[in-house]
Amino acid sequence: MNDAPRPPRPVGDTSPTADDLLPRVARGDEDAFGALYDLLAPQVFGVVCRVLRNPSLAEEVSQEVFVEIWRTASRFDPSRGSVRTWASTLAHRRAVDRVRSEQASTDRERRAAAGDNSPAYDQVVEEVTASLEQEQVRRCLGSLTDLQRQAVTLAYYVGYNYREVAEVLGANLATVKTRMRDGLTRLRDCIGTFELGAPR
Amino acid sequence: MTTTPGLPDVPDLHSLTAPYVLDALPEPELREFEAHLSTCSSCQGEVRELAAVAAQLAAATATEPPEQLRARVLAAIRTTGQEAAPDTGNGRTTVRPTGPDGDSANGETTNGETSSAAESRHQPVTHGHRARRPRRRGLLALAAALVILAGVGVGAGVVQYQQAQQRTAQAVQERERIETVLAAPDSRTVRGDVRGGGKVTVVVSQQLDRAVVLLDGMSRPPRGRTYQLWFISGDSARSAGVVDVTGSGRVSEVLSGVGGANAFGISVEPQGGSKAPTTTPVAAVPLA
Numbered sequence: 499m500n501d502a503p504r505p506p507r508p509v510g511d512t513s514p515t516a517d518d519l520l521p522r523v524a525r526g527d528e529d530a531f532g533a534l535y536d537l538l539a540p541q542v543f544g545v546v547c548r549v550l551r552n553p554s555l556a557e558e559v560s561q562e563v564f565v566e567i568w569r570t571a572s573r574f575d576p577s578r579g580s581v582r583t584w585a586s587t588l589a590h591r592r593a594v595d596r597v598r599s600e601q602a603s604t605d606r607e608r609r610a611a612a613g614d615n616s617p618a619y620d621q622v623v624e625e626v627t628a629s630l631e632q633e634q635v636r637r638c639l640g641s642l643t644d645l646q647r648q649a650v651t652l653a654y655y656v657g658y659n660y661r662e663v664a665e666v667l668g669a670n671l672a673t674v675k676t677r678m679r680d681g682l683t684r685l686r687d688c689i690g691t692f693e694l695g696a697p698r
Numbered sequence: 699m700t701t702t703p704g705l706p707d708v709p710d711l712h713s714l715t716a717p718y719v720l721d722a723l724p725e726p727e728l729r730e731f732e733a734h735l736s737t738c739s740s741c742q743g744e745v746r747e748l749a750a751v752a753a754q755l756a757a758a759t760a761t762e763p764p765e766q767l768r769a770r771v772l773a774a775i776r777t778t779g780q781e782a783a784p785d786t787g788n789g790r791t792t793v794r795p796t797g798p799d800g801d802s803a804n805g806e807t808t809n810g811e812t813s814s815a816a817e818s819r820h821q822p823v824t825h826g827h828r829a830r831r832p833r834r835r836g837l838l839a840l841a842a843a844l845v846i847l848a849g850v851g852v853g854a855g856v857v858q859y860q861q862a863q864q865r866t867a868q869a870v871q872e873r874e875r876i877e878t879v880l881a882a883p884d885s886r887t888v889r890g891d892v893r894g895g896g897k898v899t900v901v902v903s904q905q906l907d908r909a910v911v912l913l914d915g916m917s918r919p920p921r922g923r924t925y926q927l928w929f930i931s932g933d934s935a936r937s938a939g940v941v942d943v944t945g946s947g948r949v950s951e952v953l954s955g956v957g958g959a960n961a962f963g964i965s966v967e968p969q970g971g972s973k974a975p976t977t978t979p980v981a982a983v984p985l986a
Contacts, residue, residue, distance in 0.1 A: 524780070524783070526780060528772070528775065528776070531772070531775060532768075532772060535768060535771055536768075539762075539763045539767065539768070540760040540761055540762055540763065541756055541757050541759070541760050542756075542763075543761055543763035543767065544756065544757075544759035544761035545755075545756035547759070548759040553764070557763065557764060557767050557770075560763060560767060560771075561767065561770055561771050561774055564774070564775070565771070565774050565775060565778050568775040568778060568780060569778055569779070569780055569781055570781055571780065572780060572781060572782060572783040572784075573781060573783065573784055578746060579749060579750060580750070580753075582753060582757075583749055583750050583752075583753040586752065586757070587719075587749055587752070587753070590721055590752065590756060591721050594721040599884060630758040630759060631758055631759065631761070632757065632758040632760070635754055635755065635757070635758035636758070650755075653717065653720040653721070653722035654720045654721075654722075654755050655755070655759075657721075658722065659717070659722045659723060659724040660717040660720075660722040660724075661724060663722065672713070674717075675713045675714065675716060675717055678716035678717055678720060678722070679713070679715065679716035679748075682719070682720075682748045682751045682752070683748075683751075685751050685754070685755075686747065686750070686751045689751070689754050
C-alpha cells in the first residue's frame with residue numbers, strides 16, 4: 499500500500515473515512531455523500547483555488563468535481579489508490595484544464611515572459627511554498643533542489659505544462675522531466691516519514 | 699529512468715510519469731502516454747505512487763470552502779444520475795426524481811459531466827481498462843438514446859428498403875453529429891428544469907461552436923404557440939430556432955452557432971417564432 503498515509507484518527511474516533519464512505523455513495527446514499535463532502539471539501543477546494551486563484555471560479559469547479567465523484571463513484575477502484583488521492587486527482591485535473599481554457603493566452607505569455615528574469619519565478623515558487631497550510635509539505639518542498647522545487651511547483655500549483663516549465667526555467671525538456679520525477683520521489687520519502695494530519 | 703537512445707524524435711514515454719501525475723502533459727503527449735500506460739504495468743505502479751505524492755501537494759493547500767458550496771453541491775447531486783459500475787456498465791444512468799424546483803434560474807445544475815480529458819483520468823492508474831471505455835459506452839448509449847428520441851432511424855414499420863436505408867444513413871449521421879459534440883474535449887453538460895414541467899439538458903462545445911439540446915417531459919405549448927430556443931450572450935439573445943413538441947414530450951436538436959453564448963434559454967413564442975424573446979423564458983441554463 500504505497501498510497502498516501504491515512505490521516506491518523508484520535509483514539510476512539512470511529513467516524514468513517516473517505517474510503518469507508520465511497521461504497522455507500524456509489525449506492526446513492528446522499529447522507530454518506532454529505533459526510534464525504536465534509537471530509538474532502540477543504541482539500542478539493544484548496545487545490546482548485548490554488549491553481550485558479552479565483553475563489554468564485556474555484557467554487558464552480560469544486561462543485562463539478564463533487565458532482566463527478568457522485569456520478570462515477572461506482573467506477574472507483576480501491577486497488578488503485580485511496581479515495582482522497584482520487585479526489586485530488588480529479589480536482590487538480592479539472593482546475594488545470596480550466597486554467598488553460600480560461601486564461602487568455604496573453605496572460606500566460608506575459609507570465610512566461612516574466613520568466614526571462616528568473617527572480618520573478620523564484621518569487622512565485624517561494625510565495626506558493628510559503629502559502630502552503632501544511633508545514634511538513636512546506637518543509638519537504640524546501641528540502642528539494644531549486645530546480646526540482648521549481649519544476650514541481652510551477653507544474654502543480656501554477657498549472658504549467660512541462661514544456662512551459664522548461665521554457666521559463668531555461669532548462670531542457672529531459673532535465674525538467676527528470677527533476678519532476680526526482681522531486682516527487684524525494685517528496686514522497688520526506689513526507690512518508692510524517693503522518694500527515696487530515697486537512698481540516 | 700529509461701531513455702531511448704538514437705531516437706530523438708520518439709518521446710520516451712516512460713519518463714513522462716511525473717509530468718503526467720502533475721497534469722503537466724500537453725496533448726498529444728497526454729494521449730500517447732495514456733495509451734502507453736494502459737499496457738505498462740511498471741508505469742502504472744509508478745504513476746500510482748507519484749499520484750499519492752501529488753495528493754499530498756493538494757492536501758497542503760486545504761482551505762475551508764465557502765459555506766454555501768455544500769448546499770449547492772448537495773442540490774446538484776440530487777439532479778444527477780450515477781453511472782453503473784463498470785462490470786454492468788452500459789453507460790445508463792439512473793436519475794432519481796427530483797423535488798419540485800420552480801426557479802430554474804437557481805435550480806439549474808452545472809452537471810459534472812466531464813471533458814474527456816478529465817474523465818479519461820478517472821483514476822490516475824489504469825490497467826488497460828480505461829475509464830474512457832465506459833465513457834465511450836456512455837456516449838454511445840446517450841447518442842443512441844438521443845437518436846431514438848429524435849425519432850430518426852428507428853421507425854417502426856418501415857417497409858421500404860430504400861426508405862429504411864435512408865433512415866439508417868440519417869440516423870448514423872445524426873448520431874455522429876451528436877457524438878462529435880459529446881466527445882469534444884471541452885464539452886460540458888448542463889441540466890435545468892423547465893417551468894411548467896420537463897427537463898432540459900444541453901451538451902455544449904464552445905470549441906466546435908455546437909450544442910446538443912435534449913428536452914424531455916415537455917408539455918405541449920398552448921395553441922398557436924411554439925417553443926423557441928435561444929443562445930444568450932450578456933443581455934442579447936440569438937434565436938437557435940423553434941421546436942415542435944410532439945406527444946412524447948421529447949425533442950433533441952444539434953444546434954450550431956453557439957457563438958460563445960454564456961447561457962441557453964427556452965421561451966414560449968407565437969407560432970413561427972420571434973426575433974427576440976417576448977415572454978419570460980421557461981428555462982435558462984448557464985453554458986459558461
